[in-house]
Amino acid sequence: MTLSETEKAGCTNLLQGLPSNELFSLAETVTKKQVGFGRSKTEAVKAIVSFSNSAEELLNRQKINKDVLFKYLVSNDVTPSVNSKKTDLIGEVILLWKKKSQAYKPSASPETYLKTGLSSGNHQTSLNLTQHNLHAEKHTIVNYAPTINYVVNNQYNTVNVGVGASAAPSNHELLTLGQKFTQWFFDSLNSHNPIKGVPPKDFGPQHFYNEAQLMLLMFSPQETREKCSGQQAVSDRFLDFVTKEHLLFSPSDHPDGMMVDMSPHGLVVVLVCGTVHRENQCVGFFDQMFGLIKDPQFNSNYKIKISKMKLHATHLTSMPKLTDRTHEELQDLAVIPQ
Helix, strand or coil, X not given: CCCCHHHHHHHHHHHCCCCHHHHHHXXXXXXXXXXXXXXXXXXXXXXXXXXXXXXHHHHCCCCCCHHHXXXXXXXXXXXXXXXXXXXXXXXXXXXXXXXXXXXXXXXXXXXXXXXXXXXXXXXXXHHHHHHHHHXXXXXXXXXXXXXXXXXXXXXXEEEXXXXXXXXXXXXXXXXXXXXXXXXXXXXXXXXXXXXXXXXXXXXXXXXXXXXXXXXXXXECCCEEEEEEECHHHHXXXXXXXXXXXXXXXXXCCCHHHEEEEECCCCCEEEEEXXXXXXXXXXXXXXXXXXXXXXXXXXXXXXXXEEEEEEEEECCCXXXXXXXXXXXXXXXXXXXXXX
């Protein structure tokens, strides 16, 4: 039995999330040390995929533990139960790949794919999750546009924040700006985590205004508050998350995970949520607000003026969504005490 192209792509994506030492160890086990990969993660992944007889065989490997599978499913908008067994999670991954393959027919019943991809005894649990996900795909996002108030440099700002793709067409450029900004911010920040094994990208005080502010609220489970002022202090605090606490941030790339708009005074407000990881474990989620203003001395690029982040250390049962927050919660996320 060989892996389908969809399974190869899925396995490659999943394996790329493993720490280097775990990946190299797995490659040696799968290939029985018959293939050299020069300590290259790319070559190690290729070797593992090539020497695996089936997706099920690979996913059942000891190095592919529950946390790896859970993180992969959450990143693909599948919401497994935190109490799922490893066999349940493997079934969900296989089903996900079957749905992505060209052979998947949406008109067919979920049972068809459950029977081809899951072992006996797991059908009922996985079927319930699958039906839930199929209904979720049909869910229509409500045009939810709260009014957020900001005080920056003693100036009062009011912004009507639209939800992702449901925002008005005139906000399309702002939505694109918000998406590109969050992708750049978290990619650059995460690159400083040593577990990534990549050269650190440009991230530092030069991306913040001199008077930048950061408010942190951490719930684990007791509430802890921190406040940083000044471009160096704010930049250093963000870097501490990845260099000292070894956290990785995965922002949502879906419409209900982001809100963005601009005030009459030029303040671009970006609200975003996502998951937080340490090594291969999902440890919680975050909600964050950024206030961005163009800097004419920075080639008219945007710099970060203000930010507020809420970190929740908890077990996730679904991907976080801003559309699940109340107006009061969004308002609280946006307000920075003076």
